[in-house]
Amino acid sequence: MDLGNSAEDRERAILSFYKMAHVNWTSPLTCTLKGDPAIGDGVTRHFFSTIMSKLQYGFDIQFAPGGTLLFEGEKDHLIPSTSHFLLESDFFLVAGRMIGHSFLHGGPCLGGLSPAILHVLFGGSPEEAIIDLKDCADLEIRETIKLLDGEAELSSEEKDTINALAMSWDFPRVTSENRRWLFDKLLFHAVLGRTCRQVHQLRRGLKDTQIWPFLKERTDTVPLLFPRISDIQFTAQIILDKINWPTHDDEEDMEVSLEDTCRVSGFLRTFIENASSKLLEKLVQFWVGWNVLPRYFDVEVIESSYPKSSTCFHTLKLPRHYTEYSIFKTDITAAISTVDTGFGMI
Structure with a gap:
């Protein structure tokens, strides 16, 4: 992805990629962010986080007067859009490929679909769906x-x-x-009546990624692929429990004093404890490259101007110079807001 392009141009590049025919979606994926120095697994995580965010919250491109959301409605009751343009342009086929591809690489999933839609998607009789x-x-x-x-x-x-x-x-x-x-x-x-073709396209897209036999055999994995939004809320305690806080085993070799480390680490803890679930999700995405919780998070306090992250190593790097929480909060919030554009681009 070229970060020098507009958001709409980047979306067109993503859609063109997922519209390609005869792609082996199980192959290893290498992603490059042109215009950003980041490399490695963190870039791949950023890519999958980007595409799944577009599915969940909508595209910037104005595809049709009816809007850009592929899935509409309340959380845990989302259904495919009835837009004729999106249907005829095979956008739900593309969505199925995106969902399956992200799942294959352990990435974010699409949350909040209606149980009735999921029932039909995986072969259930429409007449038996609970709506x-x-x-x-x-x-x-x-x-x-x-x-x-x-x-x-x-x-x-x-x-x-x-x-x-x-x-x-x-x-x-x-x-x-x-x-x-x-x-x-x-x-x-x-x-269900107005979305049956959309569901059919979605199923075809999932089948293209070759995960369909696995899903049919292991129906217990379906909630992992399509989780309920109410079940994936980020909480402060979940994140705090996974953090490896910086230590000073040998203070003589450390460039940052124990006092600075404790103060800035305390600011981060306060920020996490008071942040909303949505902001915590963005923090995780900034920290590791996508909004999937890793086994651990690392924190470093360093000599720097602004907060930054090494997503490949799950490391959040915080400047030592903060002496007031209000300034720290402003800068960390600004850093988090860059997750849609790339790494380190504040």
Whole structure:
């Protein structure tokens, strides 16, 4: 990836790579960041973190007036976008390849998909899928369908709203006799009926990466590939428990004093203890190259101007000069914000 290019140009390069046919996605991957001195495994981790972030939160390229999100809705209820442009351009095939490729290399996964979508993706009968009203990503459609849930008498205006939706999807008008049936049919179509081709493309993309036989044989790995967002929240204690704090076994050989080391390390601990889950995720990504927790983190206090990381060695390098927490917090936050552009580019 050329970091001198715009964010949109980098996205086009990534999409072109994953649109290539007949690629052996199980092969070893070497990544280079043009315009950044970083090399090694940390660059590969940055690459996978970038592509999975695009799938999770959207692309910068304005592909269509409807937006750039491939998966829409609430966390743990995400469904594929119904954008005709994204479907016809095979973006869900690309998404499947990205997800499988990242999984093969131990990288980040796509979290928060609707259980109903996952049920169908892995061969379950659509009619047997358990669909939650929250799975309907379009809030206007959801509110219309919700009117049918219950036994309260519908007003003329509510009936008109329901009938307009039902008739646009070739369903009959609402009556007292078909009310519950219509609720189920409209919800099914909103969640699974309009996304069946997208799910088919996603499955094809996963199969292209050759992980499909493994997933079918080991269904217990599916939650690892598509975790619930509520199950992957970063907490301060999880990160603190994995940190190897700097020590001064032989202080005469150390370039930084014990006092400076303890003070700056304390600032980092305070920052972690007070950061949000989202900020902690960004910190981990800055620290090791992606938002997957490693077995350990290392911390060094050094002579430097700004915080930086050696992602290949899981090492966060903090300048010794901080004497006020407010300045440390400002600089570490600025450093974390560079994860989308590269390493050391503040």
